[in-house]
Amino acid sequence: MYKTNDLILRTTTSLIAFILLGFAVYLLLAGHNSPGGGFVGGLMTSAAILLMYIAYGVEAVKKVLPVNFMMLIPIGLAIALGTGIGSFIFGVPFLSQTFDYYTFPLFGKIELATAMLFDLGVYFTVIGVMMTIILTIAKDQ
Amino acid sequence: MSNLAVLPIILPLVAAIILIFFNSKVHVSRALTKVFSLVGLGLTGYIMWEVINNGTIIMETGDWIAPYGIVLVVDSLAAVLVLTTNIIAVACAFYAPSAGLGEKEKYYFYPFFFFLISGVTGAFITGDLFNLFVFFEVLLMASYALIVLGGDKVQLRESLKYLLINLFSSMLFVTAIAFVYGALGTVNMAQIAQRVQEADQQGILTTVGILLFFVFATKAALFPLYYWLPKSYVVPNPVISALFGALLTKVGIYSIFRVFTLIFVHRVELTHEIFIWFAGLSMIFGIIGALSTSNIKLIVAYNIIPAIGFILLGIGVMNETAISGSVYYLIHDMVIKSALFLLVGVITYVAGTSDLKKMGGLIHTYPLLGWLLFISAFVLAGIPPFSGFIGKLLLLQGAFEGEHIMIILIGLLTSLLILYSVAKIFINAFWGDKDAMGQIKKKSTKGMVAPIVFLLSLSVIMGVGAEYFYPVADSIAAYLMDPQIYIDSVLKE
Numbered sequence: 193m194y195k196t197n198d199l200i201l202r203t204t205t206s207l208i209a210f211i212l213l214g215f216a217v218y219l220l221l222a223g224h225n226s227p228g229g230g231f232v233g234g235l236m237t238s239a240a241i242l243l244m245y246i247a248y249g250v251e252a253v254k255k256v257l258p259v260n261f262m263m264l265i266p267i268g269l270a271i272a273l274g275t276g277i278g279s280f281i282f283g284v285p286f287l288s289q290t291f292d293y294y295t296f297p298l299f300g301k302i303e304l305a306t307a308m309l310f311d312l313g314v315y316f317t318v319i320g321v322m323m324t325i326i327l328t329i330a331k332d333q
Numbered sequence: 334m335s336n337l338a339v340l341p342i343i344l345p346l347v348a349a350i351i352l353i354f355f356n357s358k359v360h361v362s363r364a365l366t367k368v369f370s371l372v373g374l375g376l377t378g379y380i381m382w383e384v385i386n387n388g389t390i391i392m393e394t395g396d397w398i399a400p401y402g403i404v405l406v407v408d409s410l411a412a413v414l415v416l417t418t419n420i421i422a423v424a425c426a427f428y429a430p431s432a433g434l435g436e437k438e439k440y441y442f443y444p445f446f447f448f449l450i451s452g453v454t455g456a457f458i459t460g461d462l463f464n465l466f467v468f469f470e471v472l473l474m475a476s477y478a479l480i481v482l483g484g485d486k487v488q489l490r491e492s493l494k495y496l497l498i499n500l501f502s503s504m505l506f507v508t509a510i511a512f513v514y515g516a517l518g519t520v521n522m523a524q525i526a527q528r529v530q531e532a533d534q535q536g537i538l539t540t541v542g543i544l545l546f547f548v549f550a551t552k553a554a555l556f557p558l559y560y561w562l563p564k565s566y567v568v569p570n571p572v573i574s575a576l577f578g579a580l581l582t583k584v585g586i587y588s589i590f591r592v593f594t595l596i597f598v599h600r601v602e603l604t605h606e607i608f609i610w611f612a613g614l615s616m617i618f619g620i621i622g623a624l625s626t627s628n629i630k631l632i633v634a635y636n637i638i639p640a641i642g643f644i645l646l647g648i649g650v651m652n653e654t655a656i657s658g659s660v661y662y663l664i665h666d667m668v669i670k671s672a673l674f675l676l677v678g679v680i681t682y683v684a685g686t687s688d689l690k691k692m693g694g695l696i697h698t699y700p701l702l703g704w705l706l707f708i709s710a711f712v713l714a715g716i717p718p719f720s721g722f723i724g725k726l727l728l729l730q731g732a733f734e735g736e737h738i739m740i741i742l743i744g745l746l747t748s749l750l751i752l753y754s755v756a757k758i759f760i761n762a763f764w765g766d767k768d769a770m771g772q773i774k775k776k777s778t779k780g781m782v783a784p785i786v787f788l789l790s791l792s793v794i795m796g797v798g799a800e801y802f803y804p805v806a807d808s809i810a811a812y813l814m815d816p817q818i819y820i821d822s823v824l825k826e
Contacts, residue, residue, distance in 0.1 A: 266353035273346055279336065286339040287395040 198247060205247035212240035223311050230311035234318025241319075242326060250330075261327065264320030272313025275306060337380060338392035338405040341415050341454045344373050345422075349447035362443045363430045369447070370419070370426040377412075377419045384412040385805070389822045391460075399460070399823050400521035406460035406823055409809045410660065414457045414587060417664050420791065421579045421671045422450050424784040425572050428675055431780035432572040433682060437483040445482070449475035449576060456584045460823055462513060463520040465588065466506050469552070473499050476581060479573045480565065491565040498561045502551035509544040516541065523823035526596045526816055534599035542597035542604060546589060553585025555645060556615040559638050563622060566637070567630040567687075571678020574630070578637055579671035583663065586644050590663075593648055594656070594813040595820075601651055608649030613740050615642030616747040623754040627689040629680060629762070632754055633673045636713065639747050640666045646740060647728050655731025657810035661803070662724030665795060669712050669721065672788035673755075676706055679781045680762060689758065693765035698775050703763040705785055710759060712792045714752030720795035723803065 216236035223229030244253050279288045291305035348369035355361045384390060390407040393399060407415070425446070434442060452472025459465050477499075481492040514520055516537055517528045529538055547558070554562040566577050597604055619638025626632060644666070647659025681687045683699060696703040708719075715721030725748060732741050795802055812818055 263354075266350050269346075269353075270350050273343070273350065277343065277347075285393055285396045286336055286343075289395060 202247045205243050209240045209243055212236055212243070216240065220311060220315050221308065224305050224307035230314030231318055233311070234315045235322065237315070238319050238322035238326070241323060245327075245330075261320050261323035264316045265324070268313045268316030268318070268320060270313070271316065272310050275310045275313065278306070335390050335392055337383065338390045338407045338458060339394070341373065341377050341380065341419070342405075342451055342458065344369065344376060345447040345451035345454065348373075349444040349451065352443045352447065353441065356439060356441055356444070359438055362438070366426045366429070366443050366446070370423045373450070374416075374419045374423050377416045380407060381412045381416045384409055389819075391823060399825070400519055400524040403464050404460040404521065404523075404823055405458050406522075406819070407458055408819065408822075409805070409812055410587075410590070411457045413660070413664060413805065413809065414583075414667075415454050417667045418450065418453050418457070418580060421576070421667060421788075422446075424671060424675070424788050425576055427787075428575075428781060428784040429572045432570055432678065434570055434572070437570065440482055441478070442482060445475045445478045446576070448472075449479065449580070453580045453584055457587060460522050461520055462522055462525065463510055466503070466510060469506070469584070470503065472581065472584065473503070476577065479576070480569050482569065482573070485568075488568045491568045494561050495565040498551065502548050505544065505551075506548045509541055509548055512537075512541045512544065521823070522591070522595060523820045527820050527824065529596055530599065530816075534597060539597065539600050539603060542592070545592055545597075546604070546608075549585045549588040549592070550611070551585070553582045553589065553641050553645075554638055555611055555641055556618050556638070559615070559619065562637065563631055563634040566634040567628070571630075571674055571681070574634070574678070575671040575674035578634065578674045579667045582637055582641055583667055586641055586663065589645065590648060590659070590813075594651075595816045598651075598816060605649045605651050608645050609737055609740055612642040612646040612649055613743045615639060615645065616743055620747050620750045620754065624750060627761075628687050629677050629689055629758050630674075630687050632758060633670075633677050636673070636751060636754065637670060639751060640670070642747075643725065643728060643744065646744065647731060650728075650731045650735040650737060652731050652735055653807075653810045653814050654727055654734060656813055657803075657806045658724050658727025658729075658731055660809050660813075661727060661806045662721070664806075665712075665720040665724050665792065668788050668795070669709060669792050672785050672792065673709050673713065675781070675785050675788070676702070676709060677758075679778055679785070680706070680758075682781075683776050683778065684762065689761045692762040694763070694767050696763040697767040699778070701782060702778070703759065705782070705789060706755075706759050706763070708789055708793070710752060710755035712789070712796070713755055715748050716752070718796050718799075720792045720799070723796060723799045727806075 216233045219228035219236060220230055220233035223233065241253070241257065244256075276287050279286050282288075289306045291303055291307070293301055293303050295301050348365070352362055352365060355365060380390070384407055389409070392405040394403045394405065397403070429438075429442070429446070449472055452468050452475055455468035455471060456465055459468055477492065477496055480495055481488050510520060513525060517525055519525055519528065532538060534542075551558040562582070566574050569577075593604065593608075616639040619635055619642060622638065623632050623635035626635070640662070644659050644663050647655040647662070677687075679702060680695070683702070684692050684695060686692065712719040712721050715725040725744070729741050729744055732744070
């Protein structure tokens with residue numbers, strides 16, 4: 193059994209993982225009216241998490257991210273479906289969407305759309321599915 | 334605008350998502366499944382009532398008017414099928430806890446059950462050809478998971494075949510939709526119908542129609558595309574087989590119904606004439622399959638194929654009597670097939686084998702099961718006064734009006750053989766000496782018989798009380814024969 197020497201991988205991972213995660217969140221937030229979206233954002237996030245798994249091993253990442261990825265699937269589905277069901281409360285047709293502009297301190301005027309919430313559901317579902325599949329295969333001996 | 338149309342799709346989805354959270358708590362899952370399925374039944378019953386009294390419910394998702402957005406159309410045909418789907422869901426939900434799923438119940442059985450119901454309901458309701466494909470995929474995904482649930486060796490083998498054939502036909506489906514969009518520039522069914530009518534269904538459109546027919550024929554297991562069906566339907570648990578047998582192939586035949594009574598109706602002598610022959614061949618080959626085996630599960634699975642043949646026969650003949658017969662037979666078959674699959678599941682469970690040659694004398698220990706099977710054999714074959722008779726009578730009457738004598742003969746002969754194939758189960762498994770199978774210990778069938786009795790009594794009521802059900806089937810047929818009603822109600826012209 194030889195000892196792995198993955199200094200370069202670990203050093204770059206600690207840098208790249210943050211860039212990936214940041215860009216993933218950007219894609220998620222921009223997705224409803226410019227390139228991006230919940231799906232690709234979710235894929236990118238799982239890529240970042242996966243990179244951490246490769247660099248630091250299962251034990252270390254589990255300590256940092258104590259998340260049951262399987263449970264993200266129903267949570268994401270519930271959010272996505274919830275945005276549809278919201279239309280029942282407001283008495284508009286199913287899957288109707290709306291948006292408005294709000295002014296935030298520091299950020300300035302920002303457009304908030306209900307389509308983003310649907311993307312958020314997709315985002316969680318994709319992370320859940322990707323991580324469940326990859327970790328299941330990884331555990332298989 | 335009415336959100337009522339989307340509720341039968343959303344309710345199972347909500348149920349499925351909630352049930353994922355309660356997956357490890359089997360008792361909670363069981364109770365919730367029963368509650369949700371009963372709520373679904375009530376809801377769809379109300380929708381049915383609403384549709385009959387106030388006409389088609391149309392919902393434009395996201396407030397995008399047809400043909401630009403996706404529309405959901407609950408017309409009388411969709412409503413009655415959705416109601417039947419939910420009736421079967423209730424029976425299966427009550428049967429499932431005692432179906433002997435064991436550990437498999439914890440492998441997300443109940444969420445997938447509801448995903449399947451949601452997909453099936455969506456396929457019935459949608460008014461958009463591409464959306465139909467999407468709902469096909471939803472129900473197929475759930476069915477892949479259910480068929481392989483637990484991962485026994487034989488299940489893996491059959492699910493591979495099932496997966497490949499369905500992937501292939503889905504691929505063809507998308508291709509056909511691309512052709513439709515390329516030729517007509519729309520995927521909204523009402524607008525497709527309108528444009529096909531304007532173009533007088535020229536050569537290329539008929540070709541696309543036939544391509545769509547083959548896609549749906551694969552899903553519905555018509556001759557010659559049925560070879561994947563029987564074995565893959567018998568490997569999973571009986572309750573899953575019942576769901577598959579009652580719902581999946583029926584979605585295929587429903588799609589043929591929709592497409593060939595609404596869209597491609599201008600070259601009947603070209604398209605529908607072929608259907609009659611496909612129907613006849615499906616009957617013959619299906620029943621030969623059923624007679625060839627002594628595995629009781631396979632006998633029932635093979636019986637799906639002639640039933641699909643009978644339904645297609647009505648579409649092929651394409652007159653009002655035959656179409657009403659098809660609708661009646663479709664509903665009848667959904668109910669009786671699920672009942673038979675569940676019943677055969679119980680028989681296999683109590684006998685410990687599904688091989689007829691090893692059975693005998695069960696009537697002494699389980700008289701109720703025996704008589705239930707006896708009645709269902711009669712219902713299936715179409716002996717008066719049961720529901721199968723009414724459907725077949727209308728179908729054959731329609732065929733007679735259309736002067737298709739040959740198919741009537743095939744149909745009658747097939748009915749006789751269907752009766753024989755199911756009576757064979759009764760004779761071999763239930764007749765005979767008390768200890769034909771040696772000393773068998775009486776097993777408890779608690780919870781398994783009630784859903785079967787529920788479904789069978791429904792079949793009997795549909796036959797005996799045909800006076801009340803026939804007018805509904807008749808009005809659906811009249812409605813289907815005039816595609817303009819559908820087009821006008823969706824496009825609001």
